[in-house]
Amino acid sequence: MFGLHYNLERNAIGLVLAIVVVAGIGGFIEIAPLFTIDETVEQDADMRVYTPLEVAGRNIYIREGCYACHSQMIRTLRDDVDRYGPYSLAVESQYDHPMLWGSKRTGPDLARVGDKYSDAWNTAHLNNPRDLVPESKMPAYRWLLRNELKTEDLGLHLAALRKVGVPYTDEMIANASIDAYAQANPDTNDAPALAERYGDATHIRMFDGDGARLTEMDALVAYLQVLGKMTDAAYQPDLPEAQ
Amino acid sequence: MALSERDKVSGHMTTGHEWNGIKELNTPVPRVVYIFLISATIFSVTWTILMPSWPGINDYFRGLLGADQQAEVRQSVAEGVAERSSWTDAIVDEDFTTIRADPSLMQTVRETGKMLFAENCAACHGAEGLGNPGFPNIIQAPTMWGDDPATIMETIRVGINSAHDETRYGQMLAFGRDQMLPLSDVDRVVTYVQTLSDPAIATADNAEDIGEGATIFADNCAACHGETGTGMQETGAPNLTDQYWIYGGDRSSIRHTVYYGRQGLMPTWEGRLTPAYIKLLALYVADLRTAAK
Known part of the structure; x- marks a missing residue:
């Protein structure tokens, strides 16, 4: 041989x-x-898709390299489950392109951080973490509050995601920019249509506390506040795998 | 290419390459490398038979050992719950007075509470619970909703202005922005509110403003904050006469509060924390409050 x-x-x-x-x-x-x-991916008919504002926030999350220090996957380990909640399921990242599971935790895991803290906390903390947590070593992302969010290309982002299997409708893609504004401005006439398209569980509020401007902070906080909230599959331990 | 030949000194074959009379030895790979390679191959193939591995047409091969990480972690989490039940049961079943009178149980509350507080509460309220701008001091300041552990537990459970169906609801109205008060009245009532905690603000010059501010306060603010401004636990309106401020006690902060209103949000912890942990945190906070007095 x-x-x-x-x-x-x-x-x-x-x-x-x-x-x-x-x-x-x-x-x-x-x-x-x-x-x-x-x-091998669990089935969940109620799995939500990201709204345009959340997609924009996800893009900022990638742009700023948040994944380098924060994972988004609770592993099947007792310590992880005790600290962060039910272990992550494949279905929870079904519409994540690319997935942001990560393998490095300089900061805590963010897979279930949605609704854990208030919008005001997230905004103040991203603006300068040391205002709230003096010992924090997370960088300050001050430009998020200053920068207006670019929304005109969000329809294209949605269309691209549809190409790889996220079930966005033509209506969602056509209204992407309007929906992004409406989600951070609860008083606009477009908010009900947004809720109809993306479901009543959609968070519609001023994420950065300022309704007059749509900032990158609005988008990133909107994204963080839905992490772990797109499906409750992880809270039903015996969800059948497709067969 | 020259023919390979046996080297006389080492006894190995040469490769047949020669540079100025120096020939390259073709030393065989040591046997231990082959042994390692073969045993590693046998191990990997065996492992794929024991563990979930080969894909099939409709399913994948589950492995002879039936290993399932999800089942394993469910079991190990259940074991953890069972281990902790020695004290979580007591926390859930006993009433607050009994637990606080039990030194060994309170020792557990302090140790576990410290970890739970650091993981869940410290982000907003600070590591010592002494608050941050926009997030109240929950150790030293008077509570807004009530001081007893049962009330604290309820606040942790349902939150304030949270997504919970039974959430506590509290809102400071935007008296200026929503034009409930003219700007001059906003300024007067701010001056009056300043005097509640800092009587030195009052001078002969602003006595008239303060007098009018008191009337405006009685008409607009007293319903929630109480006639003397000491706060009301039914409405969750904070005490304005002490030195503790959630959003800052300087004139511009108070003016901002009166003009734009405030609606702080405390998330609900039901579902994220077990009932035993919520009760334990209430005990922990109540214990720290007692110690701080």
Whole structure:
């Protein structure tokens, strides 16, 4: 058997083919679990999709590199479950493209941080964490309150997400920019239509405490406040896997 | 390519390459490497048979050992709950007075409460519970909804202005922005409110303003804050006569509060924390309040 390898090394074409075969085995083993992904992701018909404002917040979360210090996955370990709540299920990241599970926790896990703290706390804390937690080493993201949110391309973001399987409707995509404004301004006439499109559980309020401007802070806080709130699947331990 | 030959000194074959008379040895790979490689391969294949692994057409191979991380963590969490039941049962079943009279139970409350407080409450109220701008001091300041552990427990359970159906509801109206008071009256009542906690504010110059401010206060503010401004636990309106301020006690902060109103939010902890933990936190806070007096 090892004599075969000795001879193979002396045959350039044969060696290249053998490398392709061996590397192919490795690739196959990485890809193969995806063949049965429909069977391993739990089914939840009530799974919500991110609103345009939450998508914008998620993009800011990625832009600012929050994932470098915060994971979004509660692992199947007793310590994790005791501290953060029920372990994360695959279905909870079903519409996350890309997923933001992370593997590094300089700060705490954020998978269930939605509704844990108030909007005012999130806004003040993102603006300067040390105003509230003196020993915090999290950077201050002061520009989030200053920067107006860019909304005109949100429809395109939704359309792109639909391409990879998030069930956005044409209506959602067409109204993305209006919906983003409406979600942070509860008094506008567009708010009821937003709630109708995305469900009554949608948070519609002034996330950064200022209704006059739609800032990046509005978007990021709106996103943080739905983490772990898109489905209650994790609170039903014996949810059937699809079959 | 020169022919390979056996090296006389080491006894190994050479590769047949030669540089100025120096020939490259073709030393065989040590046997231990082969042994390791073969045993690692056997181990991995065996492991895929024991553990969930190979994908099939409609399902995947579950492994002979039937390992399931979700079932394992559910069991280990249940074990933790069972271990803690020795004291969580007592926390849930006994009344507040009995627990506070039990030194060993209070020892548990202080140790566990410290961790729970740090993980859940300290973000807003501070590590010592002494408050932050916008978030009240819950250890030293008079409580807004009531001082006894049962009331504190209810506040933790339902929250204030929270998403809970039974939430406590408290709102400071925007007297200025919503034009309930003209701007001049806002300024007068702010001056009066300042005198409640700091009588030194009152001078001969502003005596008239303060007098009118008192009337405005009686007409607009006393319904929630009480006639003397000491707060009312039924409405959750804070005491204005002490040195503790949620949003700041300087003139511009008070004016901001009167003009724009306030509606602080305390989240509900029901569902996130178990009833035993909520009660334990109420005991912990009540204990710290007693110690601070």
